[in-house]
Amino acid sequence: MSSDNSHLRTLEAESIYILREVAAEFARPALLYSIGKDSSVLLRLAQKAFHPARPPFPLLHVDTTFKFREMIEFRDRTAREAGLELIVHTHSAAAEGANPFRLGTQKCCQLLKTRALLDAIARHGIDAAIGGARREEEKSRAKERVYSFRDAYGQWDPKDQRPELWNLYNGRIDKGESIRAFPLSNWTELDVWEYIALEQIPVVPLYFARPRRMLLRGEMLIPLDYDVPPAPGDRIETVLCRMRSLGCTYCTGAIRSAADTLPKIIEELRGFRRSERENRVIDHDQEGSMELKKREGYF
Amino acid sequence: MKDLLRFTTAGSVDDGKSTLIGRLLHDTRGVYEDQLESVRKASRDSNAEGFDLALITDGLRAEREQAITIDVAYRYFQTPRRKFIIADTPGHEQYTRNMATGASTASLAVILLDARHGVLPQSRRHAYIAALLGIRKLAVAVNKMDLVDFRRDVFERIRDEFGAVAAKLDVEPPFFVPVSARDGDNVARRGARTPWYEGPSLLEYLETVEVEPAGSAGPLRFPVQLAIRPHLDFRGYAGQIASGSLRVGDRVLALPSGLETRVASLAGQEACPTVCLADQIDISRGDMLVDPAAPPAVGCEFAATLIWMAAEPMRPESAYLLKHTTRQVCADVRSVRRVMDMRTLDFGPAAELKLNDIAEVEIETHHPIFFDPYRKNRATGSFILIDMTSNRTVAAGMIQGPDTRVGPDTRVPRRSLFAPPRTLVSVPEFVPESLAQPHRGLTVWFTGLSASGKTTLCRAVHERLAARGCRLELLDGDTVRKHLSKGLGFSREDRNENIRRIGFVAGLLTRNGVIALAAAISPYRAVRDEVRASIGDFVEVYVNAPLEVCESRDPKGLYRQARAGHLPAFTGIDDPYEPPLHPEVECRTDRETLEECIAKVLAAIDRALER
Numbered sequence: 001m002s003s004d005n006s007h008l009r010t011l012e013a014e015s016i017y018i019l020r021e022v023a024a025e026f027a028r029p030a031l032l033y034s035i036g037k038d039s040s041v042l043l044r045l046a047q048k049a050f051h052p053a054r055p056p057f058p059l060l061h062v063d064t065t066f067k068f069r070e071m072i073e074f075r076d077r078t079a080r081e082a083g084l085e086l087i088v089h090t091h092s093a094a095a096e097g098a099n100p101f102r103l104g105t106q107k108c109c110q111l112l113k114t115r116a117l118l119d120a121i122a123r124h125g126i127d128a129a130i131g132g133a134r135r136e137e138e139k140s141r142a143k144e145r146v147y148s149f150r151d152a153y154g155q156w157d158p159k160d161q162r163p164e165l166w167n168l169y170n171g172r173i174d175k176g177e178s179i180r181a182f183p184l185s186n187w188t189e190l191d192v193w194e195y196i197a198l199e200q201i202p203v204v205p206l207y208f209a210r211p212r213r214m215l216l217r218g219e220m221l222i223p224l225d226y227d228v229p230p231a232p233g234d235r236i237e238t239v240l241c242r243m244r245s246l247g248c249t250y251c252t253g254a255i256r257s258a259a260d261t262l263p264k265i266i267e268e269l270r271g272f273r274r275s276e277r278e279n280r281v282i283d284h285d286q287e288g289s290m291e292l293k294k295r296e297g298y299f
Numbered sequence: 300m301k302d303l304l305r306f307t308t309a310g311s312v313d314d315g316k317s318t319l320i321g322r323l324l325h326d327t328r329g330v331y332e333d334q335l336e337s338v339r340k341a342s343r344d345s346n347a348e349g350f351d352l353a354l355i356t357d358g359l360r361a362e363r364e365q366a367i368t369i370d371v372a373y374r375y376f377q378t379p380r381r382k383f384i385i386a387d388t389p390g391h392e393q394y395t396r397n398m399a400t401g402a403s404t405a406s407l408a409v410i411l412l413d414a415r416h417g418v419l420p421q422s423r424r425h426a427y428i429a430a431l432l433g434i435r436k437l438a439v440a441v442n443k444m445d446l447v448d449f450r451r452d453v454f455e456r457i458r459d460e461f462g463a464v465a466a467k468l469d470v471e472p473p474f475f476v477p478v479s480a481r482d483g484d485n486v487a488r489r490g491a492r493t494p495w496y497e498g499p500s501l502l503e504y505l506e507t508v509e510v511e512p513a514g515s516a517g518p519l520r521f522p523v524q525l526a527i528r529p530h531l532d533f534r535g536y537a538g539q540i541a542s543g544s545l546r547v548g549d550r551v552l553a554l555p556s557g558l559e560t561r562v563a564s565l566a567g568q569e570a571c572p573t574v575c576l577a578d579q580i581d582i583s584r585g586d587m588l589v590d591p592a593a594p595p596a597v598g599c600e601f602a603a604t605l606i607w608m609a610a611e612p613m614r615p616e617s618a619y620l621l622k623h624t625t626r627q628v629c630a631d632v633r634s635v636r637r638v639m640d641m642r643t644l645d646f647g648p649a650a651e652l653k654l655n656d657i658a659e660v661e662i663e664t665h666h667p668i669f670f671d672p673y674r675k676n677r678a679t680g681s682f683i684l685i686d687m688t689s690n691r692t693v694a695a696g697m698i699q700g701p702d703t704r705v706g707p708d709t710r711v712p713r714r715s716l717f718a719p720p721r722t723l724v725s726v727p728e729f730v731p732e733s734l735a736q737p738h739r740g741l742t743v744w745f746t747g748l749s750a751s752g753k754t755t756l757c758r759a760v761h762e763r764l765a766a767r768g769c770r771l772e773l774l775d776g777d778t779v780r781k782h783l784s785k786g787l788g789f790s791r792e793d794r795n796e797n798i799r800r801i802g803f804v805a806g807l808l809t810r811n812g813v814i815a816l817a818a819a820i821s822p823y824r825a826v827r828d829e830v831r832a833s834i835g836d837f838v839e840v841y842v843n844a845p846l847e848v849c850e851s852r853d854p855k856g857l858y859r860q861a862r863a864g865h866l867p868a869f870t871g872i873d874d875p876y877e878p879p880l881h882p883e884v885e886c887r888t889d890r891e892t893l894e895e896c897i898a899k900v901l902a903a904i905d906r907a908l909e910r
Binding site for chain 1: 301303370377528533535537571622623695
C-alpha cells in the first residue's frame with residue numbers, strides 16, 4: 001500500500017465496516033447496483049468486506065430500459081463473475097411506452113426510477129438497500145445519514161433524521177420500513193477514480209473517451225441510443241467524448257474529453273471546475289429538485 | 300503522504316460560519332462552477348445582497364428559505380497534502396445535539412468568534428462540547444476582522460479571553476487566527492491587512508496540524524462484526540480494529556468467554572481484517588478480542604455522561620437499547636446524578652432529562668459490555684441509546700468508568716449457586732479515591748436457608764468493599780460454630796444463643812467503625828430483630844431461594860442427610876425458617892445473578908452509610 005493513499009485506505013476501512021454492519025443487522029439487504037463507477041467501487045468493497053466468502057446479499061438493478069447497451073452487458077457480466085444473484089426490476093409502465101420525451105424527465109424519473117425502486121424493495125422484502133450515493137455529489141445529499149431511515153412509503157424526512165454519532169448506526173425499523181445505507185458517504189468523485197485506479201476495478205467503457213456519434217443540442221451532447229425527438233438546430237456529429245456520470249441515455253450528457261485512460265481521467269478531474277451531476281438533466285428540473293426526489297424515495 | 304483530517308465547525312448564529320466554510324471550499328476549489336452559479340442564482344432568489352458564500356454550505360431548501368442551517372452537513376475538499384471532511388453544525392438552539400454529532404467523528408474543531416462580540420456564552424459551550432466529545436485540538440478563527448479595522452488589540456484580547464476558557468478544559472492550547480471569511484484574509488491564504496499576525500492561515504494550519512490517526516493508541520480492542528464462514532475449513536471473525544494492533548501470533552483474549560488464544564492468520568483490509576484463531580472458540584457478533592495484558596472493563600454497571608437528543612424527555616421506567624461497539628443490549632438509566640446548566644457550565648441537581656441536556660448518569664445493562672473510559676478510547680467508551688418503542692436514537696453516551704458506587708468486577712466469583720452468570724471475566728483495578736475515605740460502622744446480616752447463597756454473596760460483597768479500601772470483618776456461621784459458639788447445638792435455645800453471640804461481636808465491630816458482614820441461617824425472626832435493635836446500624840439481607848432449589852443445590856449434602864433423618868431439626872425440613880418481614884435487601888438467588896445481588900447489597904450499604 002502506497003503511503004500516498006492513506007486517505008483511500010481510511011475511506012475503504014470505513015466503507016467495509018458499514019457494509020458488514022448492514023449484513024449483520026438486517027434480514028434481507030440488497031446492493032443497489034446501478035452499473036456506474038460508484039456501484040463498481042461498492043461491489044469491490046463488498047467483496048473485500050466478506051472475503052473469502054461472497055457478499056451475503058443480491059445485486060438489485062432498477063432498469064428503466066433507457067440504459068446504455070454497454071451498461072447492461074457490463075452488469076450481467078459483473079454479476080456472473082462475482083457469483084452474485086442479480087435482481088432486475090423494471091416498472092410495468094416502461095413496457096407501456098413511458099419515456100422522458102412524452103412524460104418529461106421529472107415524471108419519467110419519478111415513475112421508472114423512484115416508483116420502480118420502491119416496488120422492488122417491497123416485492124423482495126428488502127429491509128436495507130445499500131446505495132453508492134455520496135454526500136459530496138449534491139447539496140441535499142450532504143445531510144444524508146449513513147443509515148438513512150425511510151418510512152413504509154420509502155419517504156425521507158430530512159428534518160427528522162436519527163442522530164448519527166461515531167460509527168454507531170441505528171438500524172432499528174418496524175415492519176415495512178427500511179434503511180438506505182450509504183457506505184460511500186464520505187467519498188468524493190476524485191476518491192472514487194483514484195480508488196478505481198489503485199485497485200484496477202473494471203468500469204463501463206463509456207467512461208473513457210473515444211469518438212462517438214452524438215446528437216448536439218446547444219452545449220449538450222446527447223447519445224443516440226434511443227430515438228430522441230428532434231428539435232430545431234440539432235446536429236449529429238462524431239465527437240471525442242466520454243460520460244462523467246451514467247444514468248439513462250437521454251438524461252446523461254457526455255462531455256468533450258480526450259481522457260481515455262484512468263490517469264488521464266484523474267488528471268482531468270483535478271482540473272475540473274464543474275460538478276459531475278451537471279450533465280444530469282434530472283437534477284436541474286427545478287431549484288432543489290434532488291431534495292424533492294429524495295423525499296419521495298429516490299436515492 | 301496524503302491523509303485524512305475530519306474536523307467540525309462551531310459558531311454562534313451570524314458568526315459567519317457558513318461563509319467561512321464557503322470561503323474554504325471556494326478558495327481550495329472544493330466547489331464547482333456550476334454549483335457556484337446555482338448559489339449566485341439562489342442569492343438573487345433569496346434577496347441576499349450580492350454573492351453569498353454561505354449558500355454553498357446551506358444545502359436544503361427548507362434552511363435556505365429560513366436562512367438557517369438545520370442539521371449536520373458534511374463537506375469535502377482537498378489540497379495536495381490532505382483530504383478534509385468538515386462536519387458543519389449549526390449554532391442555533393439545537394446546537395448541543397448537532398454539534399455533538401459532528402464532533403463525535405472529528406479530531407479537531409474550528410470555533411468561530413465574531414471579532415465585534417468576542418467570547419460569547421455560546422462559544423464557551425462550543426468549546427465545552429468539543430472537549431466533552433474528546434476533541435483535543437481547537438482552532439479558533441476570530442472572524443469579521445474587517446469590521447474592526449483588523450485591530451491587533453481586539454484579536455489579542457479575544458485570544459486571551461478564550462485561552463482562559465480553554466485552559467479549564469481537557470484540550471491542548473488552541474490555535475488562534477484573525478480572519479475575514481467574507482474577503483478571504485488568512486482563510487486559505489495569509490492576508491496583507493494583518494501584518495502584525497505572523498502565524499499560518501487557517502488552511503495552512505489545517506494542512507499541517509498533527510492529528511493522531513483514529514484508533515491507533517492503546518491496547519488491542521477488536522469488536523467482532525460477524526463470523527465469516529464460506530466453507531467448513533475456514534472460520535474467521537471480521538471487524539474493525541478499534542485500537543491497538545493485530546499481528547499473526549499475537550495472544551488475544553476473547554470476551555465474554557474469557558478464553559485466551561493466538562491469532563493464526565489475518566486476511567483482508569489492514570484496519571478491517573478477518574481474523575482466524577488458533578483454537579476453536581465460540582465467538583459471534585458483539586464479542587471482542589482484546590489484549591490479555593490490558594483487558595477492558597467487563598460489566599453491567601457504569602457511570603456515563605449522557606447527551607439527551609430526543610424531543611421526548613427521558614423516562615426512568617423506559618427500557619432502552621444500548622448500542623456499544625457491535626454489541627446491542629437492553630439497558631436502564633438507573634439514576635440521573637446531575638444535569639449541566641448550559642448557561643453556567645456547572646452541574647446541578649437533576650430534575651429530568653430533556654432535549655439537549657447533558658447529564659451524569661448511572662447505566663445498568665442487562666448483559667455485560669466490554670468498555671474503556673471514553674477519554675481513553677472513543678470507540679469502546681461510546682454508546683447510543685435507542686428507544687425500543689419509537690426506534691429513535693434518543694441519547695449519546697460517553698462512559699466515564701465502572702460505576703463508582705458499585706465498584707468493578709474484580710474476579711471470576713464462585714457463582715455455582717446463582718442464576719447463570721452474565722458476567723464472565725473481569726477487569727482492571729479501579730479504586731476511586733473518593734471511596735477509600737473513612738466510613739462509619741455497620742452490620743450487614745445475611746439470613747436464609749442452607750445453600751441459599753449467603754456465604755458466596757457475603758464473600759463477594761466483602762471483596763468489593765475491600766477493593767474500595769473499607770474496614771471489614773466477616774462472621775460466617777459455619778466458622779463461628781467452630782470457636783465462638785463451639786459446643787452449642789441446634790435446639791431453638793442454642794440457635795438463639797449462637798445468633799446473640801454473633802450479634803454481640805458484630806455490635807462491637809460496628810461501634811468501632813468496622814463493616815461487619817455476618818452470614819448465618821438465623822432462622823428465627825425474634826432473635827434477628829433483637830440483634831438489630833441492639834446494634835442499630837443494621838442492614839438485613841434476605842438471601843432467598845425456594846427450598847426445592849436449595850435442596851437441589853445441596854453442596855454439602857446436608858439436605859440429603861436431613862431427609863434421611865440423620866440431622867434432626869434441620870431448617871426447612873423439620874424446623875421452621877421465618878423469613879424477614881422488612882429486610883433492607885431481598886436477593887432471589889435462583890433468579891438473579893450474583894452481580895445483580897451484589898449490586899443490590901452494595902447499594903443498600905451505601906444508603907445505610909449515608910444516613
